[in-house]
Amino acid sequence: MTMVETAVAPDMPGSAIPDAPVAVEVRDLHKSFGQLDVIKGVSMTAREGDVVSIIGSSGSGKSTFLRCINLLEIPTSGRVSVGGEEIRMKRDRHGQPVPADWRQVERIRTSLGMVFQSFNLWSHLTVLQNLIEVPVHVLKTPRAEAIERAEALLARVGLADKRHVYPAFLSGGQQQRAAIARALAIQPKVMLFDEPTSALDPELVGEVLKVIRDLADERRTMILVTHEMKFAREVSDQVIFLHKGLVEEEGHPGEMFRNPRSERLRQFLASTQ
């Protein structure tokens, strides 16, 4: 980490390996809901191996930005590329932007492992079934292979003994660890986290952060929306501070947290102490 700090100019967004291939690229993204402009021109580059944290107060557009990357929200304008492939857009007959090819979107989505604030495990499937659902039915992985990989992942997140349990019978922390394992099971290029610990009781936050930290340590590409400032500071290569749909400040966490340049970030950090 110290090597990285010296390698990156203080006012430039950080990157773990500066010339690694670009994993996710967002250019001049705008998103409005009707009259409400939520994202007003945001760009981001995440290189392979990067952990990019997105911070900002509630309502600043963090979730919307993240959801535009896998087209859960359709951007009003701007460009999104994953693994060098740009998501092609067109306009429908009302002039609204829509994906030119939903198949392309579906294919790209299988390389983005999304983890939701409220877990969103499938309630009619056991933990193991949740993990093999997408590999078997979308990615066409042979079932035996999918099960083998799923069991290894469950062991890794400490849920080996829960594989035949339905999600409703797990604690929040266990559900979120299962949801992270479900995301890993598709062998994604990039992991997307939307406040993965915000719905958890405080005593369950640690077990989930530990799993995410392990992923950061093994240099997985991750884009992480979080309220856990200490955690963001420790694991991120790059931090983006969103304010009212714009990047107010971005850079290497060490720099940003030590001496924020904008008054807003200063206030925000003070309020989260």
Added chain:
Amino acid sequence: MDEILALLALEPPGWGGNLLRGLVSSLEIAFGAYFLGLVIGIGGACGKLWGGETTKAVLDLYTTIVRAVPELVLILILYFAGTDLINLILDYFGREPIDISGLVAGIAVLGVVQGAYSTEVVRGAIQTIPAGQIEAARAYGMSPWLRLRRIILPAMLPFAIPGLGNLWLNATKDTAILAVVGFAELTLETRQAAGSTKRYFLFYIAAGLLYLMVTLVSTYVIGRIEARVRRGLPRHG
């Protein structure tokens, strides 16, 4: 007592065989109509939830009419108007009129009625699924069809089973209405047996017991199915 057993004997001159054949016909229609209704219901629910303006308007009209008009009237309309319409169409294309089999007509007519109620049950159940689960399916690259088949339909089942169970019980009883169009189901067979022997009380009690038996078996089976599909839900709520 001997006389009663003789009247209910399976072989003629006993009428038991006729009653059982009527029961089998009733169950055949009920099964057919129920599954036709279920298919219509799933399609109708999807149309109401995700269809365009026109689709929604047509489906609203369909479910409103079926629920507003008494079933007997509706079945008479569908049965006679339906067969007339088909023969009219055949005539238009220069074909001979056909005699539509009572079984097919019965299933079609009751199925259309069942479909309207199924549409509402399935739609309500789908709306009860936590939205995040469907969103997760989208986020993981499932196509709309895969989402429906693998996530939405199985996840809505626990919420739909009570309503769908009632619809099955309705389907078994609604078959009796087909007696008015001369279909030889249980009620019509019973009427014939009772009319020929003048033992009205005996035969209607016998038929009533058969219907009760169907309901009891159905209730048991529905209970088992419900327990099975609710495995993933917490015990309360």
